[in-house]
Amino acid sequence: MKLSSKLIYFITGSKIAVVLLFTALLPFLVASIASEYTNYSLKDQQKKVLKNISKNGIESYLQGDDNYGSYTMLKEEYISLQLERGPNEIDTIETVQRIVEQDTLSYRVLSYTFKNNGRKYLMEIGKTTGSINQYNKPLQRIALYVLLGLILLTIVADLIVTNVLVSPLKKIIYSKLINRKFPFKETALPVKTTTQDFKYLDQSLIALMEQINIDFEKEREFTANASHELMTPISILQTKMENLLADEGINETTAMSIIGMMKTLDRLKKISSSLLLISRIENEQFSKSDELYPLKLLNDIQEEIGHRTNEKGIQMNINLSGTMIIKQVNQGLMFQLFYNLINNAIKYNVPGGRIDITDHRDASGYEIKINDTGVGIAEEELQFIFDRFRKTNLSENAGYGLGLSIVKSIAIYHGIGLNVESKAGKGTVFSVKFYQV
Amino acid sequence: MKVLIVEDEKTLAYEMETFLKKAFYVCDLAHTVAKAADCIEENQYDFILIDLGLPDGDGLSLLPKAKKHNPDAAYIILTARGNLEDRIKGLDLGADDYLAKPFSLLELQSRMQAIARRRFNINEEAISLGDFTVNLQTRFICFDTQQIELSRKEFDLLSYLLLHKNRVLTRMQLSEHIWGTFADDDYDSNYIDAHIKNIRKKLGNLAPTDWLETVRGVGYRIRKS
Numbered sequence: 001m002k003l004s005s006k007l008i009y010f011i012t013g014s015k016i017a018v019v020l021l022f023t024a025l026l027p028f029l030v031a032s033i034a035s036e037y038t039n040y041s042l043k044d045q046q047k048k049v050l051k052n053i054s055k056n057g058i059e060s061y062l063q064g065d066d067n068y069g070s071y072t073m074l075k076e077e078y079i080s081l082q083l084e085r086g087p088n089e090i091d092t093i094e095t096v097q098r099i100v101e102q103d104t105l106s107y108r109v110l111s112y113t114f115k116n117n118g119r120k121y122l123m124e125i126g127k128t129t130g131s132i133n134q135y136n137k138p139l140q141r142i143a144l145y146v147l148l149g150l151i152l153l154t155i156v157a158d159l160i161v162t163n164v165l166v167s168p169l170k171k172i173i174y175s176k177l178i179n180r181k182f183p184f185k186e187t188a189l190p191v192k193t194t195t196q197d198f199k200y201l202d203q204s205l206i207a208l209m210e211q212i213n214i215d216f217e218k219e220r221e222f223t224a225n226a227s228h229e230l231m232t233p234i235s236i237l238q239t240k241m242e243n244l245l246a247d248e249g250i251n252e253t254t255a256m257s258i259i260g261m262m263k264t265l266d267r268l269k270k271i272s273s274s275l276l277l278i279s280r281i282e283n284e285q286f287s288k289s290d291e292l293y294p295l296k297l298l299n300d301i302q303e304e305i306g307h308r309t310n311e312k313g314i315q316m317n318i319n320l321s322g323t324m325i326i327k328q329v330n331q332g333l334m335f336q337l338f339y340n341l342i343n344n345a346i347k348y349n350v351p352g353g354r355i356d357i358t359d360h361r362d363a364s365g366y367e368i369k370i371n372d373t374g375v376g377i378a379e380e381e382l383q384f385i386f387d388r389f390r391k392t393n394l395s396e397n398a399g400y401g402l403g404l405s406i407v408k409s410i411a412i413y414h415g416i417g418l419n420v421e422s423k424a425g426k427g428t429v430f431s432v433k434f435y436q437v
Numbered sequence: 438m439k440v441l442i443v444e445d446e447k448t449l450a451y452e453m454e455t456f457l458k459k460a461f462y463v464c465d466l467a468h469t470v471a472k473a474a475d476c477i478e479e480n481q482y483d484f485i486l487i488d489l490g491l492p493d494g495d496g497l498s499l500l501p502k503a504k505k506h507n508p509d510a511a512y513i514i515l516t517a518r519g520n521l522e523d524r525i526k527g528l529d530l531g532a533d534d535y536l537a538k539p540f541s542l543l544e545l546q547s548r549m550q551a552i553a554r555r556r557f558n559i560n561e562e563a564i565s566l567g568d569f570t571v572n573l574q575t576r577f578i579c580f581d582t583q584q585i586e587l588s589r590k591e592f593d594l595l596s597y598l599l600l601h602k603n604r605v606l607t608r609m610q611l612s613e614h615i616w617g618t619f620a621d622d623d624y625d626s627n628y629i630d631a632h633i634k635n636i637r638k639k640l641g642n643l644a645p646t647d648w649l650e651t652v653r654g655v656g657y658r659i660r661k662s
Contacts, residue, residue: 232446240448243456252654269539
């Protein structure tokens with residue numbers, strides 16, 4: 001998951017949790033606020049009554065009676081004064097049930113005993129809990145709306161800020177990691193950001209890429225230099241031998257040994273140039289802009305290699321679609337790839353054997369199969385056949401183990417699928433699959 | 438024909454000179470860009486062979502100036518670098534051909550002759566070969582007025598031998614010319630022998646082919662005065 005998504009999920013999640021918690025607590029909070037407020041107003045009323053009594057005397061309430069009681073019209077509140085004979089001093093606020101004219105009502109009642117003119121009175125001020133809680137619901141609703149509004153506002157603000165903060169990281173990932181293909185030809189531009197961490201990350205990536213580029217250039221230079229250093233002495237030897245051989249004065253024995261030397265030198269030359277070819281393919285020094293007609297290519301190869309199939313009496317059948325075109329490949333490398341595969345199919349075939357070349361097209365791509373009736377490859381050898389200098393079931397003169405390595409690097413360079421199936425003694429099938437056609 | 442060999446490997450330059458002298462070319466040697474530039478200013482050459490990696494610079498840098506002083510010369514780039522960019526750059530700068538090291542001297546000479554034929558309009562109309570006449574440009578071989586059908590590779594073989602007449606060419610040299618980088622690494626194979634046999638069969642029906650000699654253990658040669 002992306003960092004920005006994670007942040008957004010976390011922010012939204014935590015806010016939803018806050019809303020849920022607040023919603024769950026809201027009734028209790030509102031109720032407790034209401035009850036606090038009721039207690040406060042009861043006490044306030046108590047003070048007023050006591051003030052009236054001290055100012056006007058208790059008789060202003062009692063008017064000669066022992067008791068005084070007053071209800072509001074809907075019995076939501078009441079005040080009562082009465083003589084208290086009990087010994088206890090009372091000063092409480094509690095919720096109690098009272099029966100008033102056959103109705104049982106729940107009241108919040110302040111009870112308070114006080115002395116006046118040597119007599120002890122009990123004052124009660126009550127308020128129905130119904131009237132206390134009547135504002136709870138609307139209060140809760142308003143509080144919830146305000147909260148939701150605020151939360152939404154902060155979520156929007158958070159999303160914007162998160163996006164702005166994380167955007168340099170996105171740019172770094174896009175410009176340095178996703179969109180870069182090795183080798184890095186042009187130098188990378190630094191991403192603009194004021195976040196120190198991103199700056200550091202970006203600079204490190206640029207430095208890393210530059211280092212890779214330098215190393216890659218060094219390797220390329222090494223390849224070029226090594227080839228130069230190898231090819232020049234080989235050139236000298238070759239020209240010397242050619243001049244020696246051209247000398248009229250030499251006898252047959254000398255000529256034969258010069259030819260022997262030339263053959264050995266030629267082997268050295270072939271190995272060096274095969275290695276160079278592989279390194280050039282790996283360094284992507286070939287363009288991939290050719291169009292390829294597989295049927296024509298295979299026919300050309302058949303003509304080029306015909307002398308070998310003729311010599312071994314091998315029958316080669318090319319059965320390919322005549323209209324197929326493969327785009328964005330290197331013609332020369334493709335020739336080399338199929339040439340090497342067919343050359344192998346001839347080399348490891350039995351005299352009078354067959355090579356069948358067929359194709360198959362479906363939604364996943366276009367596949368060419370080269371099927372030979374040769375000696376096959378043992379199962380334990382199959383995984384090694386594309387390795388450099390690895391020989392399978394061959395005699396001394398059967399190549400230097402680079403043909404299939406070249407095939408493999410060409411396939412990797414073009415993004416071509418390469419598969420081999422074989423049964424020892426039965427033959428081998430090489431499949432070459434083009435995914436983009 | 439006058440040739441300037443620009444090559445810093447003195448041994449290689451010397452071997453090229455030895456070989457070309459035998460084919461009656463007159464050679465000058467230059468081991469540096471500076472020396473080559475002097476030679477080019479002072480002389481008119483038919484061929485200038487340029488190695489790319491020289492001690493005091495890149496051989497390619499010689500090309501624009503050289504073309505000014507020697508506009509009629511043919512330029513062949515010789516290099517061990519062998520990468521595509523150099524090749525394109527060289528041909529863009531007006532080089533006529535490009536030969537990757539290590540190259541065979543026979544190949545060098547045959548390229549030079551091909552350029553000479555194209556460039557200097559040396560129109561060897563028909564070369565006589567015993568009772569046959571060969572035209573290398575139109576790729577025909579005739580007996581009297583009768584044209585003989587040779588396969589592409591058979592004609593390549595014959596013309597290469599003819600180009601290097603009186604010189605023994607080994608089977609390896611011949612297959613390298615015909616199959617190039619795809620030449621077989623199975624040196625004792627007899628593909629060349631098979632082709633020669635075919636040529637002899639096709640021509641021998643009409644007239645003797647004793648000018649095409651087998652040199653035992655070595656290879657083949659066309660004898661021609």
